[in-house]
Amino acid sequence: MSKVATQNAKTPLIQGENLWKSYEAGAIPVLNGVDLSVDAGETVALCGPSGCGKSTLLHLLGSLDEPTRGRVLLNGRELKRSSERRNALRHEVGFVFQLHNLLPDLTLEENCLIPSIAAGISRRDALVRFEQLAGRTGLIHRRAQKIQKLSGGERQRTALCRALMNRPALLLADEPTGSLDEKTSAQVFELLMELVATEGITLVMATHDRALAAKCRRLSEMHEGRLYV
Ligand SMILES: Nc1ncnc2c1ncn2[C@@H]1O[C@H](COP(=O)(O)OP(=O)(O)OP(=O)(O)O)[C@@H](O)[C@H]1O
Numbered sequence: 104m105s106k107v108a109t110q111n112a113k114t115p116l117i118q119g120e121n122l123w124k125s126y127e128a129g130a131i132p133v134l135n136g137v138d139l140s141v142d143a144g145e146t147v148a149l150c151g152p153s154g155c156g157k158s159t160l161l162h163l164l165g166s167l168d169e170p171t172r173g174r175v176l177l178n179g180r181e182l183k184r185s186s187e188r189r190n191a192l193r194h195e196v197g198f199v200f201q202l203h204n205l206l207p208d209l210t211l212e213e214n215c216l217i218p219s220i221a222a223g224i225s226r227r228d229a230l231v232r233f234e235q236l237a238g239r240t241g242l243i244h245r246r247a248q249k250i251q252k253l254s255g256g257e258r259q260r261t262a263l264c265r266a267l268m269n270r271p272a273l274l275l276a277d278e279p280t281g282s283l284d285e286k287t288s289a290q291v292f293e294l295l296m297e298l299v300a301t302e303g304i305t306l307v308m309a310t311h312d313r314a315l316a317a318k319c320r321r322l323s324e325m326h327e328g329r330l331y332v
């Protein structure tokens with residue numbers, strides 16, 4: 104193997120370096136110097152009390168927000184320009200939000216196709232991928248249903264499909280089963296882990312659920328804006 108290939112193999116997929124984040128001109132400090140490095144293929148759970156900064160950290164890692172200080176590197180590359188961040192989000196990173204952020208008046212299928220069409224993928228290719236994911240998550244028969252008519256578990260599975268539509272290398276999942284009852288939560292999580300494993304996706308997931316966290320390869324504890332690996 105060449106030296107370059109060896110170096111690339113060692114580059115973490117996602118890195119947060121000395122990340123600080125505060126709101127309202129520093130009046131609300133949220134992240135206080137977080138370092139996190141995740142290799143391709145890892146599954147990492149972020150645990151910690153409500154308000155400790157888990158969602159904030161995931162938003163920074165996914166380029167949805169910018170740190171006050173520090174930097175985020177995707178595949179060893181800092182995304183400096185907003186166009187680079189947008190591209191990364193569209194093609195390399197999938198995000199499952201704490202509140203699923205689906206568009207309630209659109210159908211399940213429409214919600215899933217939006218990120219692919221926005222990324223310039225043809226409708227035909229997007230439909231093939233949608234049918235594959237909706238089939239695997241047991242949603243295909245609900246494809247024409249509006250989000251507002253779906254159950255909580257169906258919405259979370261839809262959010263998972265939407266996040267995976269563009270075959271991201273990295274999935275950032277913010278309490279992906281937080282709003283569900285125990286049984287449904289376990290089912291959705293199992294599906295998530297199965298998709299992550301079969302598609303070779305790297306996962307960073309915020310969760311309050313210690314049993315789910317234990318199924319990830321690594322568990323990082325957050326407390327008052329600091330990360331304890
Ligand atoms: N846009 C914002 N403006 C001001 N404060 C904010 C903003 N976003 C988050 N915060 C504050 O930052 C802190 C961390 O929030 P964050 O959502 O990251 O916590 P969390 O660990 O994800 O909590 P939970 O487990 O409840 O989801 C909280 O005190 C929150 O009120």
Ligand SMILES: [Mg+2]
Pocket residue numbers: 157158159201277309
């Ligand atoms: Mg949160």
